[in-house]
Amino acid sequence: MTAVPNMPAFADPDSAARPLHVVAQDSLQAWLDAQPPQWAAWLRDGAFGAGLGELALLPGMDGGAVVGAVVGLGDARARARQRFGLAKSVSALPAGNWEFVGLPAPLATEAALGWLLAQYRFDRYKPANRVWPALKCPDGVDEAQVIAMARGEFLTRDLINTPAQDLGPAELEAAFVALAERHGAAVQVVSGAALETDFPMVHAVGKGSDRAPRIMSLRWGQSGPSLTLVGKGVCFDTGGLNLKPSSGMQLMKKDMGGAATVMGLAQMIMELNLPLRLRVIVPAVENSVSGRAMRPKDILKSRKGLTVEVNDTDAEGRLVLADALAWACEESPEVLISMATLTGAARVAVGPDLAPYYTDDAAMAGALEDGARAGADPVWRLPFHDAYESVIEPGIADLDNAPGYGFAGSITAALFLRRFADHPRYMHFDIYGHTPSDAPARPKGGVGQGARALLLALPQMLGL
Known part of the structure; x- marks a missing residue:
């Protein structure tokens, strides 16, 4: 089980640090002209072009130890096309303390956050002893906020990257409880007969597995506006009796990415001690194949009372979220957000x-x-398109979990969830939770999406 996030941090602000000069392509020549001739010649001979994230180490005047470095800022087009471009330099820098010199103020927060995120490695099964270079937090950056965002993201990545053999419903519960304990939050867990009675669709999805399903609730904060986060915690998804092909199962350890992301966001909120009342709900199941598994054409009764025809056992995530959202709405939080x-x-x-x-x-x-x-943290709004409501109504039950419409699959899934959220200030995220190849500050593997955007939006959303 992995429960405690890594602890990224900045260098001591009073410590000595080597300069990391930040130079844009359009100002490279002027910058070179202002440098000692030895450095200018060194960089020209090395064909340094100040491309985004391009790094060159600067030797001492006697040709000895590295005394500094220069990193390219590229141009506006390159920066628009690639987030955290400066973070590409982190892995190539020697250990020790560094500070940006010449970094434009509008880019400082992204550069500082990217530096921390670039140090993430999932090393549970292949330990690494890398000592990362440390950055002095740039002026004007909210250091506590950036550190909290990085720590929350590290928790999310660790959870998503852990294989299902070591992160089933019980282990996800343990990580959930550990998160609560770190911040003095209260936890409620419902399982067994009570789950079958009170959360019948969570039970229906998880009953096919030997790893018992459950639903967890975390509460933190005594005053302020109320926020409820709901995250899909399907720890592995075989597709059930509508079995996925092998290729479709390769990334299914990440099917609890919604739970991991709301847990990472909760970590950020609690670490920053935001003045709100937080609730986090995670239904934790494994969608498996057995004689106990739900079947296509079964009709389930939900916590809300609506009936659902199961036309695809591989559309299980919306079933567990539906019961969780109904539970959340019984308290009428001021803002309700689901991630899956x-x-x-x-x-x-x-x-x-x-x-x-x-x-x-x-x-x-x-x-x-x-x-x-x-x-x-880029996002894109899609519509709750009311014209598709009829698509999710099968005729013999109130709702269909997997209409054979052939179009707008994300929208129809969102409309299904909205039937259970029934809340005027509801927001749903349909995330991927995985970086398919290495990118600056985002090594290949699990990744949080939308959490930082939400953290920074909460003051406006909730009037904090």
Whole structure:
């Protein structure tokens, strides 16, 4: 089990540090002209071009030890195309303390956050003893906020990257409890007969596995506006009796990415001690194949009382979220947010780098977009398109979990969830939770999406 996030941090602000000069392509020549001739010649001979993230070490004047470095800022087009470009330099720098010199103030927060995120490695099964270079936090950066965002992201990545053999429902519960204990939060866990009675769709999805299903609730904060986060915790998804092909199962350890992301966001909120009342709900199941597993065409009764025809046992995530959302709405939180690795249709629509989201609240959407820009955490709004409501109504039950419509799969899934959320300030994310190849500050593997955007949007959403 992995429960405690790594602890990224900045260098002591009073410590000595070597300079890391930041130079844009259009100002490279002027910068070189202002440097000692030995450095200018060194960089020209090495064909340093100040491309985004391009790094050159600077030797002492006697040709000895490295006394500094220069990193390229590229141009505006390169920066628009690649987040955290400066973070490419982190792995190539020698250990020790560094500080940016010449970093434009508008880029300082992204650069500082990228530096911390670039140090993440999932080393549980292949330990590494790398000593990373340390950065002095740039002026004007909210150090506590950036550290909290990095620590929350590290927790999310650790959870998603852990294989299902070591992260089933019980282990996810243990990580959930550990998160609560670190911050003095209260936890409630429902399982067994009570789960079958009170959360019948969570039970129906998880009953096919030998690893018992459960639903967890965390509560933190005594005053302020109320926020409830709901995350899909399907620890592994075989597809059930509608069995996935081998290729479709390769990444299914990440099917609890929604739970991991709301847990990472909760870590950020609690570490920063935001003035709100937080609740986090995670239904934790494994969707397995056995004689006990739910069957296609079964009709389930939900916690809310709505009946659901199961037309695909591989559309299980919306079933467990439905009961969780109904539970959340019984307390009428001021803002309700769900996150899930829910549909392949969302990946087809926007790819792996964007977090698509749904809401009927324009003010919430505007706050989120502002937060996404500030947190280098891109999102994209998709519509709760009412014209597709009839698609999710099968005729012999109130709802269909997998309509054979052939179009708009992410939208119809979101509409299904909205039937259970029944909340005017509801927002749903259909995330991917995985970086398919190494990118600056995002090594291949599990990744949080939307959490930083939400953290930075909360003051506006909740009037903090």
